[in-house]
Amino acid sequence: MPDAVKAKNGARRRSGRAEEQATRLSPDVDLVVDAGAVELRKSRTAGEPDGSLKALLREELAALDADRRNEISAELGASPLVGEHPSLPLSGSLYEIREVLRERLPACAVDARQPVGLAIEQILAIDERSFWVSGWMHDEDGEGAVTLVSPEGVRVEVTKGALRFERPDVVQFYATLRGTTRNHGFTAFFELPAPSLLTDGWIAELQTSEGVAVEIRCPAVVVDPLAIRATILGELGNRGPVGGELAAEHGRHALTRLQERIVADSEVESVDLYGELPSEPVASIVIPLYKRLDFIEHQFLQFSTDPDFAGVELVYVLDSVEQKDELAAKARELFALYGLPFKVVNLTAGAGFAGANRHGIEASTAPQLLLLNSDVIPDRPGWLTAMREFYEGQEGIGALGPKLLYEDDSLQHAGLYFHRAPGAELWENAHCFKGLHRAFPAANVARPVPAVTAACMLIDRERYEEAGGLPLHYVQGDYEDSELCLRLSKAGYENWYLPQVELYHLEGQSYVADTRRIPSEYNMWLHSEIWGRRIEELMAEFDPFEEGDPIE
Amino acid sequence: MSDLRVLYVAHNHPTLHPGGAEAYSLELYEAMRRQPGVEPVLLARIGSNVARRRVAHPGTPFGSVNDDPNQYFVFTETDHFDFFTLTSRDKSLYSRHLTDFLLAQRPDVVHLQHTHFIGVDLLSQIRRVLPDAAIVYTLHEFLPICNHHGQMVRTFADELCPEASPRRCNECFPEISPQSFFLRERFVKGHFASVDRFLAPSAQLMDKYLRWGIGPQRIEVEEYGRLMPDRRAGDPAQAKSPANIGFFGQLSHFKGAEVMMEAMAMVDPGVDAHLWLNGANLELQTEEFQEEFARLQEGLRGRVTFRGPYEHAELPKLMEDLHWALIPSIWWENSPLVIQEAFFHRRPIICSDIGGMAEKVRDGVDGLHFRGGDPVSLARTIERATTNPRLWRSLREGIEDPYPMDAHVSKLLGLYEETIEQRKGVAVSA
Numbered sequence: 001m002p003d004a005v006k007a008k009n010g011a012r013r014r015s016g017r018a019e020e021q022a023t024r025l026s027p028d029v030d031l032v033v034d035a036g037a038v039e040l041r042k043s044r045t046a047g048e049p050d051g052s053l054k055a056l057l058r059e060e061l062a063a064l065d066a067d068r069r070n071e072i073s074a075e076l077g078a079s080p081l082v083g084e085h086p087s088l089p090l091s092g093s094l095y096e097i098r099e100v101l102r103e104r105l106p107a108c109a110v111d112a113r114q115p116v117g118l119a120i121e122q123i124l125a126i127d128e129r130s131f132w133v134s135g136w137m138h139d140e141d142g143e144g145a146v147t148l149v150s151p152e153g154v155r156v157e158v159t160k161g162a163l164r165f166e167r168p169d170v171v172q173f174y175a176t177l178r179g180t181t182r183n184h185g186f187t188a189f190f191e192l193p194a195p196s197l198l199t200d201g202w203i204a205e206l207q208t209s210e211g212v213a214v215e216i217r218c219p220a221v222v223v224d225p226l227a228i229r230a231t232i233l234g235e236l237g238n239r240g241p242v243g244g245e246l247a248a249e250h251g252r253h254a255l256t257r258l259q260e261r262i263v264a265d266s267e268v269e270s271v272d273l274y275g276e277l278p279s280e281p282v283a284s285i286v287i288p289l290y291k292r293l294d295f296i297e298h299q300f301l302q303f304s305t306d307p308d309f310a311g312v313e314l315v316y317v318l319d320s321v322e323q324k325d326e327l328a329a330k331a332r333e334l335f336a337l338y339g340l341p342f343k344v345v346n347l348t349a350g351a352g353f354a355g356a357n358r359h360g361i362e363a364s365t366a367p368q369l370l371l372l373n374s375d376v377i378p379d380r381p382g383w384l385t386a387m388r389e390f391y392e393g394q395e396g397i398g399a400l401g402p403k404l405l406y407e408d409d410s411l412q413h414a415g416l417y418f419h420r421a422p423g424a425e426l427w428e429n430a431h432c433f434k435g436l437h438r439a440f441p442a443a444n445v446a447r448p449v450p451a452v453t454a455a456c457m458l459i460d461r462e463r464y465e466e467a468g469g470l471p472l473h474y475v476q477g478d479y480e481d482s483e484l485c486l487r488l489s490k491a492g493y494e495n496w497y498l499p500q501v502e503l504y505h506l507e508g509q510s511y512v513a514d515t516r517r518i519p520s521e522y523n524m525w526l527h528s529e530i531w532g533r534r535i536e537e538l539m540a541e542f543d544p545f546e547e548g549d550p551i552e
Numbered sequence: 553m554s555d556l557r558v559l560y561v562a563h564n565h566p567t568l569h570p571g572g573a574e575a576y577s578l579e580l581y582e583a584m585r586r587q588p589g590v591e592p593v594l595l596a597r598i599g600s601n602v603a604r605r606r607v608a609h610p611g612t613p614f615g616s617v618n619d620d621p622n623q624y625f626v627f628t629e630t631d632h633f634d635f636f637t638l639t640s641r642d643k644s645l646y647s648r649h650l651t652d653f654l655l656a657q658r659p660d661v662v663h664l665q666h667t668h669f670i671g672v673d674l675l676s677q678i679r680r681v682l683p684d685a686a687i688v689y690t691l692h693e694f695l696p697i698c699n700h701h702g703q704m705v706r707t708f709a710d711e712l713c714p715e716a717s718p719r720r721c722n723e724c725f726p727e728i729s730p731q732s733f734f735l736r737e738r739f740v741k742g743h744f745a746s747v748d749r750f751l752a753p754s755a756q757l758m759d760k761y762l763r764w765g766i767g768p769q770r771i772e773v774e775e776y777g778r779l780m781p782d783r784r785a786g787d788p789a790q791a792k793s794p795a796n797i798g799f800f801g802q803l804s805h806f807k808g809a810e811v812m813m814e815a816m817a818m819v820d821p822g823v824d825a826h827l828w829l830n831g832a833n834l835e836l837q838t839e840e841f842q843e844e845f846a847r848l849q850e851g852l853r854g855r856v857t858f859r860g861p862y863e864h865a866e867l868p869k870l871m872e873d874l875h876w877a878l879i880p881s882i883w884w885e886n887s888p889l890v891i892q893e894a895f896f897h898r899r900p901i902i903c904s905d906i907g908g909m910a911e912k913v914r915d916g917v918d919g920l921h922f923r924g925g926d927p928v929s930l931a932r933t934i935e936r937a938t939t940n941p942r943l944w945r946s947l948r949e950g951i952e953d954p955y956p957m958d959a960h961v962s963k964l965l966g967l968y969e970e971t972i973e974q975r976k977g978v979a980v981s982a
Contacts, residue, residue, distance in 0.1 A: 406609050406615065408615050408616045409616050409619070410609065410614065410615045410616040410624075412609065419648075421644075421647065421648070422647075430611075431611065431612075433656055434609070434611060434612040434614070434652075435612035435613065435614025435615055435653075436614060436624070436653075436656060437616050437621035437622070437624070438621070439621035440621060440656070442656060507609065507610055544655075545652075545655040545656050545658075547658075
């Protein structure tokens with residue numbers, strides 16, 4: 001039993017009117033019973049629960065029939081007040097109510113000779129109101145309904161709308177019984193009308209079409225967002241193509257919420273200032289840092305000898321929060337050496353690439369934003385002014401990306417486009433002329449492109465905000481920049497590639513590992529799902545191999 | 553008129569892997585670069601068997617070689633290459649990456665020096681992506697025909713093989729069915745169908761491809777053109793006899809390494825003959841071969857000197873002390889570049905009487921033939937050669953200069969133009 005429930009004691013109070021009875025459930029919420037009608041009400045006085053709840057329930061409600069009692073518990077758990085004043089004591093009290101009112105069903109024992117079986121393997125808390133459940137059920141015709149009951153009493157029939165699939169292990173387990181279904185497995189994303197805060201106390205009920213009803217206790221809810229993300233991605237990978245029905249009906253909703261929660265859990269802990277930043281900077285350069293801090297020194301050397309940086313607000317955002325002290329030490333040393341002013345944004349938790357950029361942008365002030373990766377090193381000074389001048393001279397420009405090079409002077413970025421293999425459904429991001437030499441003539445033409453990389457992207461702050469910024473819904477993303485560009489393009493802006501400006505992008509190879517396969521496939525699917533139409537229109541107009549008049 | 557864009561595809565880059573075909577590919581590219589109106593691009597394969605680590609960038613197999621914007625590496629995983637069917641198991645190499653490269657470069661001519669480690673699929677993909685481009689393919693050995701390292705030597709008893717067939721190939725590789733050899737041949741020929749013109753550096757090589765089924769209208773002999781060094785090697789010091797014989801190249805079984813060592817052991821002790829080995833890649837040979845070679849070398853301390861690997865530029869210096877060059881290969885060879893190099897430096901050649909060697913070295917005119925694979929015949933030939941200064945001088949007189957690169961380049965440019973014109977005809981009639 002949850003601690004919050006055990007903590008209650010004290011006596012029941014009579015409220016003002018004779019028929020109406022009330023008891024305190026949490027510091028903010030009372031339970032009111034009036035002639036069989038039950039509701040939650042905002043407390044009018046201060047006070048703590050006094051232990052009178054059980055007696056009240058027994059006296060007033062025990063006589064009602066089972067269905068009505070379940071209904072009351074569910075209505076209370078779903079009450080808007082629970083959403084307005086969520087608290088562990090309130091959830092504890094609701095749990096206590098559920099336990100008194102709920103009609104218990106026979107416990108389901110999983111047995112190869114029994115015609116009915118039920119297992120909930122995991123419940124994942126995406127956030128306080130949305131969950132992910134996986135399990136399996138066995139009955140004669142596969143038509144049975146599984147209902148989850150939250151600790152707070154809310155009932156959700158999860159088999160309705162769930163993805164059903166074959167579980168070879170379960171088929172094998174029940175091999176001696178005749179059954180018409182092989183699709184024992186189910187997975188579903190579901191939402192509750194009000195928050196559920198308790199990790200213990202979920203019940204699952206199975207009601208077969210033949211009228212048999214059983215229940216089981218569910219395992220504790222998993223709350224760690226990174227573990228949840230890995231589990232959901234794993235399930236997407238195990239149920240056919242990553243972008244299949246599970247992703248479309250369930251995975252996308254769950255992962256989008258989860259990404260939002262991960263970013264929401266990350267707040268700015270502190271902003272450290274080194275030196276004096278310009279009071280009215282012309283541009284803010286925002287650089288997220290993740291793990292590799294050794295590039296900073298190389299950036300500083302180049303930045304410090306570039307006169308453009310007099311008007312720049314340089315903002316680093318540390319996304320790998322465990323390196324806070326290491327970065328602070330490095331920052332002090334490098335500031336003492338180069339005298340280049342900058343600020344460091346420290347976060348309470350990792351926010352991912354898009355999230356870290358968001359924090360950095362919020363902590364910056366200039367009217368123009370230059371998003372930059374930490375592994376991008378300028379080839380020569382003057383690049384920022386060249387980009388800004390081009391940007392200002394180009395009517396209706398959205399995002400601007402320069403030429404980026406690998407260490408062997410071959411092209412890493414000369415604009416992005418979208419590629420779809422013949423016969424394939426999904427679009428993937430592709431780089432124009434990737435791997436060709438920096439002097440390749442067709443890559444030395446400034447031109448509008450479908451998208452540019454966020455590894456180095458200049459954009460007007462207002463336009464960035466108008467487009468809603470870098471999206472958060474990609475998992476360890478690769479498509480944030482292209483979605484931002486697609487949003488800009490949808491709003492009528494044009495994204496441009498500028499070859500006159502050259503920087504090196506020492507794009508890492510380490511992450512190409514197999515562990516990235518499922519997230520990449522999921523991201524690619526999501527990106528195509530949202531933007532497929534728009535991409536088709538853009539690609540009908542764009543020739544990635546077009547030869548123009550190269551710059552001199 | 554815009555420049556003629558010629559894409560050269562090679563299976564290696566000479567900076568990574570020294571070898572005859574590699575050296576020639578780069579020389580040809582550089583000679584073309586000096587031609588007005590021609591813009592050559594060189595695409596050389598790189599992979600884990602020649603580079604120390606994976607060098608490709610994420611998302612692309614292409615990368616630069618050096619400051620030259622027209623030289624590229626294409627990285628292919630050695631493990632992805634199917635050495636039997638001569639194709640990459642990773643088909644996106646063709647459908648995606650090489651397609652993008654072709655679309656970006658838009659060559660008028662693709663001249664392949666090799667498709668090894670890249671795969672014959674490239675040929676038909678070039679045709680699909682660039683219907684008007686002329687496709688020219690220089691054949692350097694017999695890999696398309698023969699699964700035995702492309703040597704056309706039977707796997708048993710080193711017997712020379714005149715012709716491949718599913719049955720005969722199955723005799724060489726009993727574990728591979730005739731059906732598999734049939735499919736291999738169909739696959740390679742299917743992709744070869746996209747080639748407009750094959751070039752064979754020797755007539756004997758062309759003959760074998762003709763017999764294999766390449767139509768005579770699609771293949772012709774064109775010798776390698778060579779850029780020769782600034783100076784010829786000086787004459788060897790005047791001694792009593794022309795005793796010094798040089799071997800250049802890989803020390804391997806097919807190159808006749810054992811034959812020449814056994815022959816040296818048989819040379820009459822009274823004859824003053826010395827063999828200088830300028831060889832590489834001994835460490836790449838099988839352990840058995842290395843042991844055998846060491847054993848043979850053991851008894852020949854006074855007769856044979858191992859000088860180790862050499863750079864191409866050192867050749868004039870290395871030739872300086874030598875009277876003869878020796879080519880004892882037990883396989884057909886194509887047109888060994890060392891013949892041209894030795895002739896440029898006015899060294900007569902002692903060689904096997906088979907294949908490209910017999911074709912390019914005239915017995916009694918600019919060199920001496922011995923019975924290929926026969927150490928006794930070689931020993932007798934060495935004795936005759938090293939004891940006869942007059943013979944040596946007369947063979948020297950018989951040597952003609954090798955085929956110059958300039959002539960080769962003009963020949964190729966004519967051929968490219970002609971093929972492009974032919975393709976226009978094809979496009980019109982189709």
